[in-house]
Amino acid sequence: MQPVWLPRHGLQHLINVLRDRGHRVVGPQVADGAVVYRDLADASLLPTGWLDHQDGGVYRLHHDPRAGTFDHVVGPHSLKNYLFPARETIEAWSRTPDGWQQTTPTYEPEQLAVIGIRGCDLAALAIQDRVFMGGESIDVRYKARREKLFVVAVNCRRAAATCFCHSMGCGPAAGPGFDIALTEVGDRFAIEAATEAGEAVLADITGRVSLVPLTPDEVASVRHVPETLRETMQARVAEEGKPRPRSLDTEKIRELLFENLTHPRWAEVADRCLSCANCTLVCPTCFCSSVGEVTDLTGDEVSRERQWASCFTLEHSQMHGANARPSTASRYRQWLTHKLAGWIDQFGTSGCTGCGRCITWCPVGIDITEEVAAIRESPASSPPLSPS
Amino acid sequence: MRPRLAVYKFASCDGCQLQVIDVLGRARPHLGELAELLDIEHFLEARSRIGAGPYDVGLVEGSVSTPHDIERIKEIRQQCRFLVTIGACATAGGIQALRNWGQIDDFLSAVYATPAYIDTLATSDPVAAHVKVDFELRGCPIDPGQLASVISAFCVGRKPRLPGYSVCVECKERGTVCVAVAKGIPCLGPVTQAGCGGICPAHDRECFGCYGPDRQEPNLVSLTGFYERHGANRDSLGRLVQSFNAWAPEFRTEHDRLSGDAP
Known part of the structure; x- marks a missing residue:
């Protein structure tokens, strides 16, 4: 589908539409000194204006009025926390006078929508899909959660010094696997859908805020946003006063x-x-x-x-x-x-x-x-x- | 016949015994009914009736700090088929083991009007320094869930299931943002055995090492070295490892290395 412009205030409509469609919406927010994933009902809680300085063993946030909504990169949480939770009861049994009775509750995964997934984490999602659902043995709970997941990806336009997705071929552009992807440009977002579910969400947003299609020139320039970052990362250009960005030589x-x-x-x-x-x-x-x-x-x-x-x-x-x-x-x-x-x-x-x-x-x-x-x-x- | 339980106190604050009462008193109903699994024969903090020994299982709180304690723990050892020490005092000497670095006569003359009446050891010792201990349950205080797990495992004759990893695993499990990485607070979590559920970092504080050094080669030198290179003061790092489990061998060695007292 042709990308369209979503004005900044349209982010609230995106959240509302997802919630109205029955999703639990999770998005990045500043808490406890980091950008973490939390339940999100209010777009003003998104980390607009926050940048993360990252280095070995060090993570610090600082406010920068020039920073956009998604100019932070990845925090300590990832999709793994939701699709493969840290602890889960998979069976329960009770001893009764008639012997052991299974009491495992019926598993009903929630319909989860996560906003702000980057290229690296989309690649990680594909990897975990192969691990949990790729072979003969399928993890039924992972699969049930995965099938209900709605992904709102973000194309990165900034990297931290610890980022090296370019070396692993996983970013900074958001690769396949998203329902909707956002690219932040000035005070608006180029938004595009890659799945039927994503298109349905965009159609619902259209009823609440007008979405103007990008001109062909604008499409080209939006596509160039993560590409420009990739070139910067490849040249290992450091941010002012920050350590030199990482890279990993994967040759053989x-x-x-x-x-x-x-x-x-x-x-x-x-x-x-x-x-x-x-x-x-x-x-x-x-x-x-x-x-x-x-x-x-x-x-x-x-x-x-x-x-x-x-x-x-x-x-x-x-x-x-x-x-x-x-x-x-x-x-x-x-x-x-x-x-x-x-x-x-x-x-x-x-x-x-x-x-x-x-x-x-x-x-x-x-x-x-x-x-x-x-x-x-x-x-x-x-x-x-x-x-x- | 149900196993017969005895609970004893040595030099301690009684907090671990309160955790035992917490389990016994069904303050946490999901733990089930411990009191119906065992006969409580000796537990002065909870009841005045004393049943005669010997006992099947003995829980010991507190450190050994007087000559009389040594005699008493030896008797208790003979009375209990299975002896479990509970808490940082019983397993590592407790906070009172700070005296192990000082001169006992100096403390006696500073505190007591007539030191001659005081009969004490120069050190506060873990119980295992004096008698054979069958199982050590760590923590300051111990965790009621872990205690219940140890007791139920004893009753059915299996191995208790306790964590064999660092506190970091518990922080990550509950989604806590690392206070060391995100705030630069020197934290003992990476070298401390799990058990508390990662309480302090979830409240913006460092881990104080209440559950003692991680059982798998805790690399304290690397951790304190990193904190020092990132601005932490060497004295404060020495104090960090010198708290409730100060006399645990790995923490003690690191304290002495940091303070230049290392042999």
């Missing part, structure tokens, strides 16, 4: 990493790594979980709970009588090589989208791009993988 990265499994850098990064799991929890593609039974004191009520797990914890690799990855070095190596190399064998793409969350939210600022660069700088040919 699978071979590079698998050939360097005994590289001294793994031990060096382990001196800094806390094994705290933050990187995996903020990663929009990390999908590990553990399943366990929780009982009440009498043991008459049992629920089976799934919760996020991380390859950085010792218990994740604990097997009968032994631990497969007892050292931090082995666990960090597992995470990085799976994310950037093993993932390609397993799912056909990298597991990294260049969102930079693992860099920002690492309490000691360990930088995935720096670790790969260090190995690339002095590759050693490596003997076959040995345990520990």
Whole structure:
């Protein structure tokens, strides 16, 4: 569909239309010192005028009157928090005089609409779709939530120093997978629909505010917005007073990493790594979980709970009588090589989208791009993988 | 026959015993009916009747801080088939273990008019320093849900299910924005064992390490080094690791390294 102009006050109509159509609307808002996703009823709560400075282990917001509504980039939350929640009861059983009775409530996912999804997170959504729904085993709850998701994407026109989506081919333009995409230009937004659901929402907005189609020249210039940013990112031009933006050389990265499994850098990064799991929890593609039974004191009520797990914890690799990855070095190596190399064998793409969350939210600022660069700088040919 | 329970207090604030009462008193109905699973035979904080030992399970609150405590904990050990220490005092010496860095005679003469009447140890010790402990339940105070899990696991003969990860996992689970990254507040969450549910960061405060050092090689040197490079004061970092679990080996070592007292 031809993009149309949505005036700034039209954002409220977008929210209203989504709510009227039965969606729970979630959007970016400033809270607790960051831009996070929260329920959104009022467009004035969107983070207009806020910019995020991000670096290894550091995130700070500052107000800039020149900044638009979506000139912040990604915060600690992602779609993962909604589609693959941190904790979920998947079954419940009760002991009765007649034996065990299943009491699992019927699962009815909500109709969720999320505003502000960037290219990197759309790519992450596609990756999690492959993980949870791509093979023979389908995660029914993820699928039920996913089918009801409505995505309002945003084309980035600014990158933080931790962003490297351009290296991973995941942005800054919002790729496929959205229902509606917005591009902010001056005091209005070019808005376009990519699905029938998206077109229906635009049609409903048209009844409340007039949407003027873009001229062909305007279309070309709007398309150029993320393209201009991509060129800036590729040239690694820093924002004033900010660190140089990241990039990650992905050339033969699978071979590079698998050939360097005994590289001294793994031990060096382990001196800094806390094994705290933050990187995996903020990663929009990390999908590990553990399943366990929780009982009440009498043991008459049992629920089976799934919760996020991380390859950085010792218990994740604990097997009968032994631990497969007892050292931090082995666990960090597992995470990085799976994310950037093993993932390609397993799912056909990298597991990294260049969102930079693992860099920002690492309490000691360990930088995935720096670790790969260090190995690339002095590759050693490596003997076959040995345990520990 | 139902298991017979005993609860004991040593040097402590009684907060962990209140958590036991919280569980027993069904203040949290979802925990079920602990009092119907066990016979409470010895619990002076909750009832005056005392049933004779031996007991199947003993819960011990508080640190060992006097010669008399040493004798008493040895007797208790003999009376209890399964001995569980509860809380930071019993598992790590508690906040009162700060005295372990000072001179006991200095404290005695500063506090008491007639120090000669005081019979005390020079240190505040975890229970495990004096007798064999079967299970340590950490926290300041302990979490009622974890206590219920330990007791029900004991009653049915299985392993308790307790978190084996850092407080960061709990913060991320509840969606809390990291106070260290977003506000520059030095926080012990990444090196502290989970258990509280990430309470303090959800209220804009740092983690104080109430559940003790994370069980998997907590990398304190890296964490405090990062905070120091980002402007934190070395003395304040030393005080941060020197609180309720100050005498836990990993926190103690880091405090001494930061203050230059390291051997």
